[in-house]
Amino acid sequence: xxxxxxxxxxxxxxxxxxxxxxxxxxxxxxxxxxxxxxxxxxxxxxxxxxxxxxxxxxxxxxxxxxxxxxxxxxxxxxxxxxxxxxxxxxxxxxxxxxxxxxxxxxxxxxxxxxxxxxxxxxxxxxxxxxxxxxxxxxxxxxxxxxxxxxxxxxxxxxxxxxxxxxxxxxxxxxxxxxxxxxxxxxxxxxxxxxxxxxxxxxxxxxxxxxxxxxxxxxxxxxxxxxxxxxxxxxxxxxxxxxxxxxxxxxxxxxxxxxxxxxxxxxxxxxxxxxxxxxxxxxxxxxxxxxxxxxxxxxxxxxxxxx
Numbered sequence: 001x002x003x004x005x006x007x008x009x010x011x012x013x014x015x016x017x018x019x020x021x022x023x024x025x026x027x028x029x030x031x032x033x034x035x036x037x038x039x040x041x042x043x044x045x046x047x048x049x050x051x052x053x054x055x056x057x058x059x060x061x062x063x064x065x066x067x068x069x070x071x072x073x074x075x076x077x078x079x080x081x082x083x084x085x086x087x088x089x090x091x092x093x094x095x096x097x098x099x100x101x102x103x104x105x106x107x108x109x110x111x112x113x114x115x116x117x118x119x120x121x122x123x124x125x126x127x128x129x130x131x132x133x134x135x136x137x138x139x140x141x142x143x144x145x146x147x148x149x150x151x152x153x154x155x156x157x158x159x160x161x162x163x164x165x166x167x168x169x170x171x172x173x174x175x176x177x178x179x180x181x182x183x184x185x186x187x188x189x190x191x192x193x194x195x196x197x198x199x200x201x202x203x204x205x206x207x208x209x210x211x212x213x214x215x216x217x218x219x220x221x222x223x224x225x226x227x228x229x230x231x232x233x234x235x236x237x238x239x240x241x242x243x244x245x246x247x248x249x250x251x252x253x254x255x256x257x258x259x260x261x262x263x264x265x266x267x268x269x270x271x272x273x274x275x276x277x278x279x280x281x282x283x284x285x286x287x288x289x290x291x292x293x294x295x296x297x298x299x300x301x302x303x304x305x306x
Contacts (some may be wrong), residue, residue, distance in 0.1 A: 033076040034063070040074045044082040057095045059085060059102050092121050117271035130227045134198040138287075141200055145295040148222065152209065154247040156265035161299065163240040166222035167195050167203070167233050173205070173219035177252050181284045186221050195229030201281045208277035212259045244300045247282070251291035258298055266302055274301040 054060035055072070060071035060081050081102055088098050097117075101110060148154060169189050173180060181201050190197060202222040210216040222236060229275045244266050248258040257276070266273055278299040288294070 003152070006248050028182070034073045035079065037062070037072045037074070040079055044079055046082060054085070054095070057099070059095055059098050092117060092124075109123075126227060130196050130198075133226050134196070137198045142287065143281050145287075148247045148282070148295050149249060149293070151273040154249065156244055156246045156262050158242065158244055158269065158271070158302070161238075161241050161243045161301075164238050166236045166238060167193070167225050167229065168220050168222040168236045169198055169234060170218065170220050172218055173203075175214065175216075175252075178285050180219070180221070180279055182286060183221055190229075193230040193233040195233050196227045197223035198226040198291070199224040201284065201286070202278060203281070204276055204278050206276055208273060208275065209231060211277055212256050215303060241301050242303065243278075244302050246298050248290075248296045249300055250294055252294075252296070255296065255298070262298055262300055266300065270305050274303065276301065 037045065037048050037051055040051060051060065051072070051074075055062060059080060060074075063075045063078055064073045065071065066073070084102060085095075085098060088101065093101070093270060097113065146247075163263055167190065169186055171180075171183075171185065180203060183201070200223070204220040204222060205211040205216050206218060206220075207216060218306060220236075222238075225233075225235075244262050246258055246262040247267075248255050262274065280297040282295040282297055284296070
């Protein structure tokens with residue numbers, strides 16, 4: 001720490017008259033508290049590189065610069081801006097946004113800046129939430145597939161499928177499962193509708209019998225919506241219903257065998273099948289290229305025999 005009489009100093013270039021007067025006042029108020037950039041760095045726990053960058057951005061400028069060696073010196077009042085900057089950074093403000101906040105802007109201006117920041121952070125929070133939900137759902141699908149694959153045999157079960165809302169698109173179907181699951185028209189459609197989705201690809205086939213016999217030519221691709229989307233988006237609310245469910249392990253060439261197994265079970269339990277069928281792709285081409293790792297849940301809506 002040095003006193004003002006111990007070194008020849010000059011005002012920073014470009015400073016206006018009012019700025020100069022303010023600095024003189026600060027100098028008189030803090031005659032015994034001028035700190036070199038190294039001292040300021042230690043006091044505030046920031047690097048000298050950061051202090052120079054703050055100077056460049058106009059958020060913390062040194063009170064004086066030595067004419068002899070160009071060294072920067074800071075008053076104690078100026079250094080008090082550093083904790084404020086750290087807190088503004090925590091609040092999400094960028095350095096360029098801090099200039100007005102740190103340079104005597106009235107509370108009216110701060111109120112406006114804070115309102116804008118709240119809106120910005122709210123939007124960012126929504127995006128982060130969508131990302132979190134999507135990543136977590138994908139992680140849970142991998143865990144589900146891992147648990148199912150560890151079973152010696154996958155049994156058929158009867159369960160209640162709760163009401164769920166989906167975005168959907170009706171398409172042609174040609175039994176090319178890679179194209180059906182990693183579906184370019186579907187992703188393009190979602191982008192055009194500004195619609196974010198999560199969870200597994202679900203494909204509904206209008207005729208279970210046609211699907212089994214290899215003659216199904218249309219299908220409806222669906223995924224759960226996360227967040228909001230364009231009001232023109234195709235939305236399907238699938239009402240709660242009883243279904244028979246069976247996990248099919250491996251590729252799709254022999255998926256008909258799993259359909260036959262589930263149909264035999266439905267008959268034995270005294271249920272009848274509805275016309276359509278649903279395939280829920282738990283682990284597929286999105287996650288792995290190894291067909292033996294694939295897990296697909298076959299879902300058949302059912303009702304009790306009359």
